[in-house]
Amino acid sequence: MDCGGGYIKVFPADVDQKNLSGKSQYYIMFGPDICGFDIKKVHVILHFKNQYHSNKKPIRCKVDGFTHLYTLILRPDLTYEVKIDGQAIESGSIEYDWNLTSLKKMEKSLAESKDWEQDEEGKPQDWEKHFLDASANKPSDWNSELDGDWQAPMLQKPPYQDGLKPEGIDKDVWLHQKMKNTNYLTEYDLSEFENIGAIGLELWQVRSGTIFDNFLITDSEEYAENFGKATWGETKDPEREMDDIQAKEEVKKAREEDEKELSMGNFEGKESNFKRFHRRNEL
Secondary structure, X not given: OOEEEEEEEEXXXXXXXXXXXXXXXXOEEEEEEEEOOXXXXXXXXXXXXXXXXXXXXXXXXXXXXXXXXXXXXEOOOOEEEEEEOOEEEEEEEHHHHOOOOOOOOOEOOOOOOOOOXXXXXXXXXXXXXXXXXXXXXXXXXXXXHHHOOOOXXXXXXXXXXXXXXXXXXXOOOOOOOEOOOOOOOOOOOOOOOOOEEEEEEEEEXXXXXXXXXXXXXXXXXXXXXXXXXXXXXXXHHHHHHHHHHHHXXXXXXXXXXXXXXXHOOOOOOOOOHHHHHHHHHHO
16 A cells, blocks of 8 residues: 555444444444555544544554454453554553543532531630539538528639540541543443444555455454454465565666567666666565
8 A cells, every 4th residue: 555544444233334434333443554655553433422532542554465353352351452463552541542541430519518516616615724523412410591502612623725636426537429420431331332343445546456364353362362363364475575576676677678668779768677666665
C-alpha cells in the first residue's frame, strides 16, 4: 500500500449489510493508514455511548511492501494491546488512552446532615465548683421548726481540666453519599460485545493491489497467537524469498536491456534501465 487506508470494521448483528456505508454504526475500526513519509499509523477506534473514540497514542505501522499480521486485544480489565507480526508495539489503559477518564463515579451533591455533630467538647456551661453530698443523712436530732429545712452539705469539686479527651461517639467525618453514574466504564463495557454479527472493510487507495485474508475474532489470546503462526507465520518467509528472486530477475533484465541499448548506440542522454530500477525501488 503506497497511499491509503485499510481498516477492518466490526459490526453488530442487526447492521443493514445491503446498504452498508461509511455511516453504518460499528463497534471497532482497526487498521493501518499509510501515505508518503508522514502518515504511517494504526487507527484503533472504539464505539461507546453513541460516540466514536480514537486512541490518542501514535501507533506506528510497518511499511515495507510485505504482508503483515495486525492484532488488537481488548481485555476485561480495560487494558489493551496492539501487535504487529506477533510483537507488541503499543499497550495501556482503554480508559486513559481513549480519553475516557471523564466517565467516573460521581458523588451525589447533598448538604451535610443537619443532625451531624463534630467531635468537639469543652467545659459544660452548667459547670459548678460545688455539689450536694448525696451520701449525707438528716441528723436524728434535727428540729425543722427550730432549725429550718434540712439540706445536704455542699462538697467542693476538683478543678475542671480543659483539654480532656472528648467522650467517645460513634460518628466520624461526614462523607458525600455515593450514587451510580450510568456513563461510568465498567469492566465489561469495552471488552464484551454480545451481538457481533458481521465484519467489513473500509478501503481508501490510490493504487490497487492490497490483499487481506485470515480474519479472526476470538476471546482466546493463545488461540489467536497459534492461528497467526499457522497462517501468516507459514507464508512470511516464502514471501520474502520470492521477493528476492523477483528482484534478482528484474536486475538481470534491466542489465540485459542496458547492454542491448549500448550495443545499438542508443544510450546517449538517457537514464539506464538499471539505474531507473534502483531509483524506483528507493521511492
